[in-house]
Amino acid sequence: MSLPALIAIGLGFVLTAYAILAGADFGAGILDLTSGDRTEQRSAIARTIGPLWEANHVWLIFAITILFSAFPAGFAALGTVLLVPFTLAVMAIVVRGVAFGLRTEAAGDQPRSARSLGRAFGAASVAAPLLFGACAAALAQVSSSPHGPATVSSLPWTGLFAVTVGLLAVALCAHLAATFITHRLQRTGQPGLAERFRRRGLQTATSVLALSVLCLLAAAWKAPALWHQLSTTSLPLLLIGLLATVISLFALARRRYQLARSATMLAAGAIVWGWLIAQSPRLIGTRLTIHAAAATPPALTALAIAGIAVLITVLPAFYLLYALFSHPSPEVTQ
Amino acid sequence: MSGLALAAVGHLAAGRAQMGTSLSFHLFFAVLGVGLPLMMLIAEGMHLRTGDPVWRALARRWSKVFAILFAVGAASGTIISFELGLLWPRFMAFAGGIIGLPFSLEGAAFFLEAIFVGIYLYGWDRLAPRVHWLCGFPIAVASAASAFFIVTANAWMNVPRGFQIVHGRVTHVNVLAAMFNPAWATETAHMVLGAYLATTFGVAAVYAVGMLRGRRDAYHRKAITVALGLAAILAPVQMGVGDLLGRTVAQHQPATLAAIEGVTHTETGAGLNIGGIPLPGHATTVLNVKVPNLLSLLAYDKPNAPVRGLDSFPKADRTPLAGPTRLAFIGMVGIGTGLVLVGLWYWLRRRRGPSPEDRITLLALAAAGPLAFLANELGWLVSEFGRQPWVVYGVFRTSSAITTASGLGATFTGFTLLYIGLSAVTVWGVRRVSTGSPEFLASPIVSVA
Numbered sequence: 001m002s003l004p005a006l007i008a009i010g011l012g013f014v015l016t017a018y019a020i021l022a023g024a025d026f027g028a029g030i031l032d033l034t035s036g037d038r039t040e041q042r043s044a045i046a047r048t049i050g051p052l053w054e055a056n057h058v059w060l061i062f063a064i065t066i067l068f069s070a071f072p073a074g075f076a077a078l079g080t081v082l083l084v085p086f087t088l089a090v091m092a093i094v095v096r097g098v099a100f101g102l103r104t105e106a107a108g109d110q111p112r113s114a115r116s117l118g119r120a121f122g123a124a125s126v127a128a129p130l131l132f133g134a135c136a137a138a139l140a141q142v143s144s145s146p147h148g149p150a151t152v153s154s155l156p157w158t159g160l161f162a163v164t165v166g167l168l169a170v171a172l173c174a175h176l177a178a179t180f181i182t183h184r185l186q187r188t189g190q191p192g193l194a195e196r197f198r199r200r201g202l203q204t205a206t207s208v209l210a211l212s213v214l215c216l217l218a219a220a221w222k223a224p225a226l227w228h229q230l231s232t233t234s235l236p237l238l239l240i241g242l243l244a245t246v247i248s249l250f251a252l253a254r255r256r257y258q259l260a261r262s263a264t265m266l267a268a269g270a271i272v273w274g275w276l277i278a279q280s281p282r283l284i285g286t287r288l289t290i291h292a293a294a295a296t297p298p299a300l301t302a303l304a305i306a307g308i309a310v311l312i313t314v315l316p317a318f319y320l321l322y323a324l325f326s327h328p329s330p331e332v333t334q
Numbered sequence: 335m336s337g338l339a340l341a342a343v344g345h346l347a348a349g350r351a352q353m354g355t356s357l358s359f360h361l362f363f364a365v366l367g368v369g370l371p372l373m374m375l376i377a378e379g380m381h382l383r384t385g386d387p388v389w390r391a392l393a394r395r396w397s398k399v400f401a402i403l404f405a406v407g408a409a410s411g412t413i414i415s416f417e418l419g420l421l422w423p424r425f426m427a428f429a430g431g432i433i434g435l436p437f438s439l440e441g442a443a444f445f446l447e448a449i450f451v452g453i454y455l456y457g458w459d460r461l462a463p464r465v466h467w468l469c470g471f472p473i474a475v476a477s478a479a480s481a482f483f484i485v486t487a488n489a490w491m492n493v494p495r496g497f498q499i500v501h502g503r504v505t506h507v508n509v510l511a512a513m514f515n516p517a518w519a520t521e522t523a524h525m526v527l528g529a530y531l532a533t534t535f536g537v538a539a540v541y542a543v544g545m546l547r548g549r550r551d552a553y554h555r556k557a558i559t560v561a562l563g564l565a566a567i568l569a570p571v572q573m574g575v576g577d578l579l580g581r582t583v584a585q586h587q588p589a590t591l592a593a594i595e596g597v598t599h600t601e602t603g604a605g606l607n608i609g610g611i612p613l614p615g616h617a618t619t620v621l622n623v624k625v626p627n628l629l630s631l632l633a634y635d636k637p638n639a640p641v642r643g644l645d646s647f648p649k650a651d652r653t654p655l656a657g658p659t660r661l662a663f664i665g666m667v668g669i670g671t672g673l674v675l676v677g678l679w680y681w682l683r684r685r686r687g688p689s690p691e692d693r694i695t696l697l698a699l700a701a702a703g704p705l706a707f708l709a710n711e712l713g714w715l716v717s718e719f720g721r722q723p724w725v726v727y728g729v730f731r732t733s734s735a736i737t738t739a740s741g742l743g744a745t746f747t748g749f750t751l752l753y754i755g756l757s758a759v760t761v762w763g764v765r766r767v768s769t770g771s772p773e774f775l776a777s778p779i780v781s782v783a
Binding site: 058064067071077078091098099102117296310324325 | 408418442738
């Protein structure tokens with residue numbers, strides 16, 4: 001396998017990690033927004049993502065640096081057409097991160113500030129996956145066929161298909177968060193609260209399934225080239241994604257929370273890889289494949305070596321973080 | 335046609351303004367993100383050594399402030415990684431394959447930092463004191479490493495190495511030669527020291543203001559002592575590194591040196607302009623004191639070495655921002671000199687007696703904090719203004735780097751509003767977690783610093 005292909009696969013894993021971990025993080029914001037005035041649920045959400053939220057968005061920065069180091073021409077073409085949606089998405093990420101950080105660190109005893117910060121956190125948490133989902137869908141729509149446009153001057157990210165996929169991304173994030181939080185509440189011995197998040201998980205799983213079907217219909221109608229890919233090369237992943245969502249629904253119904261969480265993560269991963277395979281090896285348009293857009297071989301080699309070194313240093317630290325904070329422990333206050 | 339040209343300039347100006355706003359905003363948080371972990375480590379280490387609860391209170395307070403600043407800094411850093419592609423896609427298409435390595439390593443360092451920030455912030459009561467302290471080290475090391483990696487990329491933009499251009503295509507890439515270009519050592523050292531200096535003076539300023547408001551307790555005294563202890567060592571070192579960086583510029587960026595030092599015509603045995611403020615509307619500079627032969631000596635080690643003037647370069651290759659470059663440089667050097675003097679003043683006074691807490695000293699400290707941050711911003715402006723019209727010196731013009739997508743006026747406006755909002759909520763948040771002495775010290779406790 002060629003070096004650009006290996007790095008592209010690495011990039012795919014980074015994007016998967018981002019979709020699952022930051023997806024759960026976005027989802028926490030979505031659930032927070034829809035929690036009404038149930039402060040109990042809200043603090044359960046905050047406790048689940050609290051110590052980890054900062055680390056997860058680093059996957060996005062990784063994806064960007066890999067993209068511009070390994071595929072500079074592709075990065076340039078993507079940056080040009082994504083100016084508006086990615087500007088909005090990065091603003092949403094910033095607003096939600098800062099709003100959540102401030103609500104946790106500074107707004108403890110000011111209910112009004114906490115409420116408006118919470119609303120900003122929630123709204124931005126909806127906007128970011130909506131935009132990312134729509135952009136990915138639009139990108140797949142113009143890049144999934146070898147007979148499509150050679151270069152792309154604008155992306156149909158506000159089209160029907162793109163927006164439907166954006167909504168699916170929002171539902172999937174909420175579902176990820178619901179299963180993460182339910183699992184954690186069960187393990188920390190709060191079955192009453194876990195039961196409430198189980199009910200929300202059942203709702204989100206149903207939304208994910210319904211929106212998946214709508215997305216497929218929209219693809220068949222609006223993006224025939226992509227539909228062709230989805231029903232051939234990406235079909236196994238498509239089926240895995242749908243099946244995993246159904247499994248997570250049943251697992252929640254039978255209170256098998258660990259299984260529900262794993263199945264949801266699998267569903268998210270299958271959707272990401274289904275997208276990537278549908279448009280591979282094209283980054284954007286038909287001209288910029290991963291080979292045409294690749295940097296020079298020495299640059300790719302250096303990047304690959306750096307990537308391995310990074311994995312060796314970062315993974316143990318990441319494990320330490322999860323190990324420290326995922327086990328049940330008394331809630332700590334100042 | 336002229337309308338089209340004007341639109342192109344407006345487009346470029348909007349892109350530059352957005353990038354400049356983003357970077358100057360981020361720089362403030364990046365500087366504190368590098369400096370505060372070191373201060374936290376020192377304070378927590380002092381607590382472990384002495385058992386004095388004041389040290390622990392300081393470390394804990396700083397870690398709360400750091401948490402907010404880190405969140406905002408991570409967010410503004412994410413914006414910049416996006417903006418590189420959204421605003422300057424043609425520059426990234428050219429440079430991504432050459433200087434991608436330090437950016438990837440920065441990503442890794444930031445990742446490690448974020449992980450240990452999570453452990454450190456949420457681990458105060460979960461980890462053994464010594465283990466918790468040790469978890470602070472990766473934060474301090476990784477944040478300095480982040481600054482290091484990013485600044486090697488900036489050094490490459492100033493002194494590009496490690497590639498060739500054959501028929502308009504980048505070939506013969508050597509990513510290590512690009513990263514370790516001739517400017518890497520001096521530029522990174524200057525930045526990291528600048529970050530430590532700004533943080534130490536910034537911390538001292540906060541507690542000096544507290545003392546001016548009458549809170550003269552051990553908590554405030556210790557904070558100032560530890561901050562100025564570091565600052566007094568680092569400030570003179572920074573001057574020396576600055577001198578070395580000046581030599582790097584002299585050797586590799588002659589047009590930039592001419593702009594920085596205010597040299598209009600080529601001189602043999604050039605004198606150093608001290609003062610020499612360029613004012614708009616004045617043909618010559620004002621308040622200039624010229625020390626004969628000193629510039630030639632400083633830049634090239636020879637009192638009679640020729641120094642090229644700005645007018646010896648083709649007009650298209652001169653920075654259009656020579657005046658602002660010179661002003662920023664004067665400001666940076668002036669403030670740096672002032673900081674060295676403030677540090678000296680404080681420690682000379684302290685050697686003779688108890689820590690000086692008179693109004694003059696405290697006012698000087700209160701002023702030194704914001705000025706130290708200003709000096710960092712000015713130093714960055716010197717690097718960026720002085721390199722123009724190039725984004726990669728002598729190789730790639732800024733005007734060729736800007737995106738072809740339209741709408742930069744709108745994104746610039748949007749980001750400016752976002753930064754105003756971010757600044758407001760950050761100030762609010764930091765004030766919420768940092769006002770006053772901690773409760774257990776609020777009642778007057780007589781203690782000896």
